[in-house]
Amino acid sequence: MKIAVFSSKPYDEEYLSQCADNDLELRFYEHKLDHKTAVISKGFEVVCCFVNDDLSERTINELADNGVKLIAMRCAGYNNVDLETAEKRGIKVCRVPEYSPHAIAEHALALLLTLNRNIHRAYNRVRENDYSLNGLLGFDLYQKKVGVIGTGKIGATFCKIMQGLGCEVIAYDPHPNNDVKDLGIQYVSLEKIWAESDIISLHCPLLPATRHIINSNSIYQMKQGVALINTSRGALIDTREIIGALKTGRIGYLGLDVYEEEANLFFEDKSNLLLQDDIFARLQTFPNVLITGHQGFFTKEALSAISAVTLGNIRNFADDNLDKMHLVTS
Numbered sequence: 001m002k003i004a005v006f007s008s009k010p011y012d013e014e015y016l017s018q019c020a021d022n023d024l025e026l027r028f029y030e031h032k033l034d035h036k037t038a039v040i041s042k043g044f045e046v047v048c049c050f051v052n053d054d055l056s057e058r059t060i061n062e063l064a065d066n067g068v069k070l071i072a073m074r075c076a077g078y079n080n081v082d083l084e085t086a087e088k089r090g091i092k093v094c095r096v097p098e099y100s101p102h103a104i105a106e107h108a109l110a111l112l113l114t115l116n117r118n119i120h121r122a123y124n125r126v127r128e129n130d131y132s133l134n135g136l137l138g139f140d141l142y143q144k145k146v147g148v149i150g151t152g153k154i155g156a157t158f159c160k161i162m163q164g165l166g167c168e169v170i171a172y173d174p175h176p177n178n179d180v181k182d183l184g185i186q187y188v189s190l191e192k193i194w195a196e197s198d199i200i201s202l203h204c205p206l207l208p209a210t211r212h213i214i215n216s217n218s219i220y221q222m223k224q225g226v227a228l229i230n231t232s233r234g235a236l237i238d239t240r241e242i243i244g245a246l247k248t249g250r251i252g253y254l255g256l257d258v259y260e261e262e263a264n265l266f267f268e269d270k271s272n273l274l275l276q277d278d279i280f281a282r283l284q285t286f287p288n289v290l291i292t293g294h295q296g297f298f299t300k301e302a303l304s305a306i307s308a309v310t311l312g313n314i315r316n317f318a319d320d321n322l323d324k325m326h327l328v329t330s
């Protein structure tokens with residue numbers, strides 16, 4: 001089976017090649033998949049894609065015309081795939097529902113700990129021979145109230161970590177998780193999350209119901225100086241509104257691993273180019289904002305699991321074992 005791997009980086013090639021066998025012929029392309037690059041898919045039965053590939057109607061029609069039968073997402077999220085068009089054109093879509101919830105939950109914690117103890121600023125100061133502490137005052141996480149939105153695999157793992165630090169955790173999810181309830185964590189309304197949390201961490205998928213869940217209305221209800229962490233999807237946050245809230249101090253700390261318009265920025269070295277995104281540029285001017293470029297998933301353990309599950313999905317497709325695949329339907 002011939003597989004075209006799009007948005008491929010050296011680490012994708014390394015980890016996917018380790019799991020491949022002779023039945024699977026992998027070709028690696030650095031190009032992001034969109035309607036223009038879809039021409040590459042001619043002669044391939046499978047395209048393997050990532051979070052910022054553009055799998056909208058136009059691209060999928062092009063893939064179908066080229067004979068592609070399977071879109072194998074090597075990630076959990078699939079908000080960038082037009083599932084209805086895929087179904088209409090007879091293309092199956094699969095994903096990796098779980099690889100390492102720890103990778104992303106621990107990254108959320110890394111963002112939080114860096115922000116609350118100003119590690120990013122301290123690192124630069126010490127390198128400049130500046131050992132002053134002014135402006136680096138932190139706060140204890142111990143006994144702080146943490147609001148977790150979305151308690152699936154990653155959110156539940158984050159809940160456990162924060163409990164381990166002695167925080168009081170409350171959660172919101174339309175489908176409460178019994179494992180989380182068993183930890184003694186209380187499910188509450190969103191209003192209560194906004195009103196009571198010292199720290200809010202987003203772990204829900206991007207859906208019409210969750211797009212801009214952080215907006216002027218929800219921000220207005222939050223505690224002054226709240227810490228907000230988003231490792232889920234950028235469009236959960238209305239970035240323009242968040243800039244206003246950073247200016248007034250309502251948002252005291254902002255840790256982002258994802259950004260609404262990240263598709264044009266992340267995963268590439270753009271250091272020789274002028275930054276065109278003014279909103280992103282403004283975000284970076286705040287000392288209490290920390291941004292990483294969608295690297296929550298980027299651990300050795302997660303890459304191994306992603307490769308194994310992705311190629312397992314493709315093997316099952318080749319063997320017509322559709323019930324063993326992690327298929328996604330609309």
Ligand code: NAI
Pocket residue numbers: 076077097098101104149150151152153154155172173174175177203204205206207209210231232233257258294295296297298
């Ligand atoms: P999951 O499917 O296990 O959990 C998602 C949870 O969100 C479910 O419990 C669901 O009931 C809940 N949910 C659905 N609608 C909601 C709403 N309106 N409000 C609150 N909660 C709602 O997913 P998992 O594996 O925990 O991943 C969560 C998200 O993390 C993914 O959707 C993806 O966007 C993001 N992610 C980010 C990565 C990164 O590298 N930064 C890597 C992997 C995932």
